[in-house]
Amino acid sequence: FSSPRSTAKNQPPMVKYTIPFLGNTIEYGIDPVKFLQKCQKTYGDCFTFLMLGRHMTVTLGADGNHFLFNVKLKDASAEGAYETLTVPVFGKEVVYDVPNALFMEQKKFVKDALSTAAFKTYVPIITAEVKDYMDSVFKNVPAGKEIEMETFEAMSQLTIRTASHCLMGKEIRDGFLTKLYHDLDAGFAPINVFFKWLPLPAFFARDRANKEMTDLFKSIIKKRKAENDTETLDVLNGLMKAEYKDGSRPSDDAIAHLMIALLLGGQHTSSTTSSWMLFELARRPDVIADLLKEQSMVLTGKPDTPAHLLPDLTYETLRQLSLMDCVMKETLRLHAPIHTIMRLVENDVEFKGMTIPKGNFVCAAPQVSHLTESKFPEPYKFDPLRHMGSDEGSGEWTINGVDIAQKSARSLFLPFGAGRHRCIGEAFAFIQNKTIIALFIREYAHRLGTDPKTGKQWFPEPDYTSLITIPKVPRKLLVKKKEVAA
Numbered sequence: 001f002s003s004p005r006s007t008a009k010n011q012p013p014m015v016k017y018t019i020p021f022l023g024n025t026i027e028y029g030i031d032p033v034k035f036l037q038k039c040q041k042t043y044g045d046c047f048t049f050l051m052l053g054r055h056m057t058v059t060l061g062a063d064g065n066h067f068l069f070n071v072k073l074k075d076a077s078a079e080g081a082y083e084t085l086t087v088p089v090f091g092k093e094v095v096y097d098v099p100n101a102l103f104m105e106q107k108k109f110v111k112d113a114l115s116t117a118a119f120k121t122y123v124p125i126i127t128a129e130v131k132d133y134m135d136s137v138f139k140n141v142p143a144g145k146e147i148e149m150e151t152f153e154a155m156s157q158l159t160i161r162t163a164s165h166c167l168m169g170k171e172i173r174d175g176f177l178t179k180l181y182h183d184l185d186a187g188f189a190p191i192n193v194f195f196k197w198l199p200l201p202a203f204f205a206r207d208r209a210n211k212e213m214t215d216l217f218k219s220i221i222k223k224r225k226a227e228n229d230t231e232t233l234d235v236l237n238g239l240m241k242a243e244y245k246d247g248s249r250p251s252d253d254a255i256a257h258l259m260i261a262l263l264l265g266g267q268h269t270s271s272t273t274s275s276w277m278l279f280e281l282a283r284r285p286d287v288i289a290d291l292l293k294e295q296s297m298v299l300t301g302k303p304d305t306p307a308h309l310l311p312d313l314t315y316e317t318l319r320q321l322s323l324m325d326c327v328m329k330e331t332l333r334l335h336a337p338i339h340t341i342m343r344l345v346e347n348d349v350e351f352k353g354m355t356i357p358k359g360n361f362v363c364a365a366p367q368v369s370h371l372t373e374s375k376f377p378e379p380y381k382f383d384p385l386r387h388m389g390s391d392e393g394s395g396e397w398t399i400n401g402v403d404i405a406q407k408s409a410r411s412l413f414l415p416f417g418a419g420r421h422r423c424i425g426e427a428f429a430f431i432q433n434k435t436i437i438a439l440f441i442r443e444y445a446h447r448l449g450t451d452p453k454t455g456k457q458w459f460p461e462p463d464y465t466s467l468i469t470i471p472k473v474p475r476k477l478l479v480k481k482k483e484v485a486a
């Protein structure tokens, strides 16, 4: 189980611990951000800590981010770090189960399918899904009456409905098996990064769910082939047309597995983002008022058109909601869904004159960079306007030959990562979350709940127990449908 410490000279300083094997696991597990910030103060931007017998070297700061996101494939790999975790959930022939060059081609297929033409069809789909879901939640609730909304649960529902409908097609949305998703997701156990193939009961359900979900996608692929549907601009159709450089095509299994990977990759990341956006906005009615004014200006040319009279959003109008962009970026800065990003070191590699030895994990921590005071004054303050006019945190993503994100990886704001593993769902995530929040604040008013013990306003703490940082329970908001003057 334990990896012995390498004898390489000039290694990064080792963080102190008392219990062998366990090392710093508990402190990191409770609050990785605080733990890494504390270590940074003592040891600087590069140090190694012990987690469940594995040596984890952290590279912080803009240089540390640049190092991890652009490390050479031969020196450190995402496959080595994530393979045991992801392959059983996603399935074979895709992502970390294939050589990186092939996965890069698969990412390009998805990126090509997520075209502007496709995005234009997605905004009305998301709009209809949000209305449909919120109507069902408020079915028997009169306007003006406040209810408690389990925010993460509600946002998870909205995310899965909108993503499955836009990216995977109407058939999946209609026949979507929530139980299958649940079982797959439960098989995503962080402990699997360190221990291979543990026979946990959840893993049997995971394997069954993967098979059933694969079969479901394959039956849809078969049906679409028979119907020769080339009109629908979802990712599934994009992948069905895709061709590798060598002229071969992804198998139906590979297409199904890529769809599962996208579903899993985008679900908690997006639903936690919209949840935190609502929590942050609940403390800032002034920002909500500005967001409504922005929608009114963009959609009607006047600042005060009542929300219920605003026309539907389109892809073009959504793009003009710059304050909403800033709200999402500021939320990602304070609540980056992926707090630690890992690679497995395959050969001894140098960082700032230190040797990070083969066998260590190397990690970047975007959430720690996001709180750097010299870059973000008053770093814990929710201040969306600090992003106005800046394109940092989002950027173009190119591939194969072209240096992907060399320029932007030396940055302190990287919620979507950088380099060859950079997120391909970023543009979709902006469309999805901006539409959800824009529609939500039009029709609903929300505020923070109260802590039953203290009676004080309740703002959730981050929950770091899974791979994605989500709001800790209780994570309720008090929500009411706005009354419309007759």
Ligand code: HEM
Pocket (backbone or CB within 6 Å): 078, 262, 263, 265, 266, 267, 269, 270, 273, 332, 336, 337, 338, 341, 342, 414, 415, 416, 417, 418, 420, 421, 422, 423, 424, 425, 426, 428, 429
């Ligand atoms: C990669 C964040 C939404 C699919 C990444 C990475 C980050 C990230 C930080 C880099 C991981 C690494 O370097 O190891 C986010 C955030 C999201 C989001 C913050 C939402 C707010 C999505 C969505 C999808 C998606 C909606 C799918 C439609 C992917 C894929 C990768 C990726 C396929 C590539 C993994 C790799 O190359 O190894 N994402 N993501 N993400 N994301 Fe996202």
